[in-house]
Amino acid sequence: MRIVILEGSPNKNGSSNMLAEQFQKGATEAGHSVQIIDAAHANIHPCTGCIHCGYEGPCSQKDDMDEIRQKILEADMMVFVTPLYYYGMSAQLKTLIDRFCAFNSSIQRKHMKSALLTVAWNSDDWTFDALEAHYHTLVKYLNLKDQGMVLGKGCGSPSMTKQSKYLKMAYALGKEQVN
């Protein structure tokens, strides 16, 4: 299947992208075609709420979202990748998701698969409660089929993440994907 990975960290070689890389490795080995979209470094502007799109139509803004929209709609699975920022997803990833507004029904009709890869400094058991709740709500609303989450607690820096079990978990999640 075709998988798009939506990366939301400003750190190109940071911990969340390390999980994304491992997921990509596993999924590629399993025969899937994987494309990475670096939302944090793409030219994506926040939704202006103008509703020119009517919730399904051309967006009034001309930026990288035209191309990203096409890539998402050609894919069978979306993987959300984000560092934990104030107990939610990063603004970079949220900015991309808000722009789903202009092709919301198209996403809902596709019944795409999805996954969440995330890292945080904190390692309390409640660290990801709010992000998990948001992700599950998006899954429900967008008619996604959740394939799993890797919640990297205590992954505050790349060196901490390298020593953690989460890289292997991200690889395994990629590898176990079936068409």
Ligand SMILES: Cc1cc2nc3c(=O)[nH]c(=O)nc-3n(C[C@H](O)[C@H](O)[C@H](O)COP(=O)(O)O)c2cc1C
């Ligand atoms: C703006 C900002 C907000 C953060 N908020 C949290 C937080 O709420 N909880 C937490 O445990 N870590 C928080 N962190 C730490 C990051 O989640 C952590 O360092 C992570 O490894 C960064 O991932 P990256 O290397 O992929 O960018 C925050 C970091 C930044 C820069």
